[in-house]
Amino acid sequence: METQKPxxxxxxxxxxxxxxxxxxxxxxxxxxxxxxxGASVAEKTRARVLEAARKLGYRPNAIARTLSTxxxxxxxxxxxxxxxxxxxxxIEKLSQSxxxxxxxxxxxISNDAAATDDDIDSxxxxxxxxxxxxxxxxxxxxxxxxxxxxxxxxxxxxxxxRVSAVKDVSTVVSDNVEGGRLAxxxxxQSGAERIGFIAGLEDSSTSQERERGFVDELAxxxxxxxxxxxxxxxxxxxAAVTRExxxxxxxxxxxxxGNDHMAFAVLDALRNELGLAVPEDVQVVGFDNVxxxxxxxxxxxxxxxxxDLMTQATVSILLERISSGVRMGAGHVTTPVTVVHxxxxxxxxxxxxxxxx
Amino acid sequence: METQKPxxxxxxxxxxxxxxxxxxxxxxxxxxxxxxxGASVAEKTRARVLEAARKLGYRPNAIARTLSTxxxxxxxxxxxxxxxxxxxxxIEKLSQSxxxxxxxxxxxISNDAAATDDDIDSxxxxxxxxxxxxxxxxxxxxxxxxxxxxxxxxxxxxxxxRVSAVKDVSTVVSDNVEGGRLAxxxxxQSGAERIGFIAGLEDSSTSQERERGFVDELAxxxxxxxxxxxxxxxxxxxAAVTRExxxxxxxxxxxxxGNDHMAFAVLDALRNELGLAVPEDVQVVGFDNVxxxxxxxxxxxxxxxxxDLMTQATVSILLERISSGVRMGAGHVTTPVTVVHxxxxxxxxxxxxxxxx
DNA sequence: TTGTACGCGTTATCAT
DNA sequence: ATGATAACGCGTACAA
Numbered sequence: 001m002e003t004q005k006p007x008x009x010x011x012x013x014x015x016x017x018x019x020x021x022x023x024x025x026x027x028x029x030x031x032x033x034x035x036x037x038g039a040s041v042a043e044k045t046r047a048r049v050l051e052a053a054r055k056l057g058y059r060p061n062a063i064a065r066t067l068s069t070x071x072x073x074x075x076x077x078x079x080x081x082x083x084x085x086x087x088x089x090x091i092e093k094l095s096q097s098x099x100x101x102x103x104x105x106x107x108x109i110s111n112d113a114a115a116t117d118d119d120i121d122s123x124x125x126x127x128x129x130x131x132x133x134x135x136x137x138x139x140x141x142x143x144x145x146x147x148x149x150x151x152x153x154x155x156x157x158x159x160x161x162r163v164s165a166v167k168d169v170s171t172v173v174s175d176n177v178e179g180g181r182l183a184x185x186x187x188x189q190s191g192a193e194r195i196g197f198i199a200g201l202e203d204s205s206t207s208q209e210r211e212r213g214f215v216d217e218l219a220x221x222x223x224x225x226x227x228x229x230x231x232x233x234x235x236x237x238x239a240a241v242t243r244e245x246x247x248x249x250x251x252x253x254x255x256x257x258g259n260d261h262m263a264f265a266v267l268d269a270l271r272n273e274l275g276l277a278v279p280e281d282v283q284v285v286g287f288d289n290v291x292x293x294x295x296x297x298x299x300x301x302x303x304x305x306x307x308d309l310m311t312q313a314t315v316s317i318l319l320e321r322i323s324s325g326v327r328m329g330a331g332h333v334t335t336p337v338t339v340v341h342x343x344x345x346x347x348x349x350x351x352x353x354x355x356x357x
Numbered sequence: 358m359e360t361q362k363p364x365x366x367x368x369x370x371x372x373x374x375x376x377x378x379x380x381x382x383x384x385x386x387x388x389x390x391x392x393x394x395g396a397s398v399a400e401k402t403r404a405r406v407l408e409a410a411r412k413l414g415y416r417p418n419a420i421a422r423t424l425s426t427x428x429x430x431x432x433x434x435x436x437x438x439x440x441x442x443x444x445x446x447x448i449e450k451l452s453q454s455x456x457x458x459x460x461x462x463x464x465x466i467s468n469d470a471a472a473t474d475d476d477i478d479s480x481x482x483x484x485x486x487x488x489x490x491x492x493x494x495x496x497x498x499x500x501x502x503x504x505x506x507x508x509x510x511x512x513x514x515x516x517x518x519r520v521s522a523v524k525d526v527s528t529v530v531s532d533n534v535e536g537g538r539l540a541x542x543x544x545x546q547s548g549a550e551r552i553g554f555i556a557g558l559e560d561s562s563t564s565q566e567r568e569r570g571f572v573d574e575l576a577x578x579x580x581x582x583x584x585x586x587x588x589x590x591x592x593x594x595x596a597a598v599t600r601e602x603x604x605x606x607x608x609x610x611x612x613x614x615g616n617d618h619m620a621f622a623v624l625d626a627l628r629n630e631l632g633l634a635v636p637e638d639v640q641v642v643g644f645d646n647v648x649x650x651x652x653x654x655x656x657x658x659x660x661x662x663x664x665d666l667m668t669q670a671t672v673s674i675l676l677e678r679i680s681s682g683v684r685m686g687a688g689h690v691t692t693p694v695t696v697v698h699x700x701x702x703x704x705x706x707x708x709x710x711x712x713x714x
Numbered sequence: 715t716t717g718t719a720c721g722c723g724t725t726a727t728c729a730t
Numbered sequence: 731a732t733g734a735t736a737a738c739g740c741g742t743a744c745a746a
Contacts, residue, residue: 096466
């Protein structure tokens, strides 16, 4: 026999404050205070309340609390595509850090590099309905109308790895321009002759900045960009453009690829389809922060964004804004990038493998 | 000049139904109905309401609606570690599919393979506070006490890629036992002699099932397992155990690795630290569903879980349970696994690269 | 079709 | 320290 349903109304009824209060023989406020960390309750009543709550299997209703306090302790995170392993990493770190502060993540995937402004706007409106305490935009551009909405609702927004024309929005970015410069220097000093660049999405600020730094630095050394293609941060597109670049008579001998995700595709195409050796025939420099696990030891030098610094900055800006009630403005953080050399993959010769260790 | 704050109360005040109603000169219910898809409102009043709402920048408060309707349209998803690219993929698909049905994802990361039962319990209690409409557990075990809680709250739970001793919980898994069998057959028919297995977490059902199928099939062919190690689904641990297995006199010539994530580590260790060629010296079979992008063309055969089928099953079970009000029970779905051969990576010879195409 | 009034579960205010 | 009561913003019988 199951417990009987109270009445014919709602399908099921949760245990509420009121019932706990009744069983404990106290007022609802006493119960509320018992479950409010900083409140003052007599030890005796507190015990009675907890006992009653335990008996009834009571747990506070965060939704009702939100309605009353106007704090949901929910942070919305908008991400475009999780194929680029940089973002799962970020999400994981964000979640850990925010959970430690009692916040939770409401996740939104804004698919499609081809999402229209309206799509994004409606998504944001969707988010706002949930009365989130903050928003991390790691995906789309923020239209000024949306910024206005967030401003009106006084919701802190942090643009993650994106910049926007809208003023007064906090942003956390890594130094993509300097990253591009670093990539150029690496290739130049390794003696590359015909240096190419494979861009991400053309209207993406990260791609633009990386290209700018890269081309600038080449120019400072009196070297032009030998060839340029667009991979749209997409695996297939990057592979396709690689094939195309190498179908010409004059082939590049070095490539700076807009992010790791595309770099995989480029390496794949180079080695398996075009039969070129990396780095002997072509050198490749990638850009992003894919966990080592995904690399499998490929020969590749990468410009890494520091995921820890970026999430840390994001969280601190967010929390500070939330607690201070400051809407928007300032809070622009640029984290440095790092050059990381990955291990070389070579097929070992029998002689080598025979040698101890 | 900005709009003036209403009063000294809460820091900011959102636009509500009431204000819209007042401006439109109608009742609050009229406004409510206007924003309720299937309601009956006169076209004329609807227009007035929408106009007023637009002017005031009104958007419905999902939290208040939840309190009233007892439907949050939020699904909690619990994942352990996002380093294994299988899970970002799942999350992305889940999110897309559920968003299409008007649901949103509240994401929880239950870090640490070493999380205690209590950790998980408190996390779940945390989740329950948000009155989620459903839970996807892709990470932790479900204790029977938790199951009882969910049952009491009448919240549908789907165990994703996990099995539990608790009865009457919906589960969606791929056929890990058959996957293990497939792996064994592949290695046997390729002439492997000394076949090893690297397990994931010892208490993980997926790892146990894969091993069971693998060992069973070997036994059916009169072959014992040559060697066994544990990688704990961790990159470093997998690399370490690989080094150890190959430091002995008798080295395996084939390995079945519990998932792709560890397979990367194994390949890395084999090729770069131990100087062994894959697949010439050692054959490796992986298990999971990492996007092609991450592979970079490694020689590896993988047993793939079908992410699409699994999410599809998860969503349909969830939605069906939610709408029907059925708490738990039945709903066990096992999706088939597939064998996928990845492209071979070889360093091209000069002769090859000179040849056209 | 439209409006009134109450309930959803909790917190905050103000007495006591 | 404790208790009564009014919000919080919205859905929804129910009555008109």
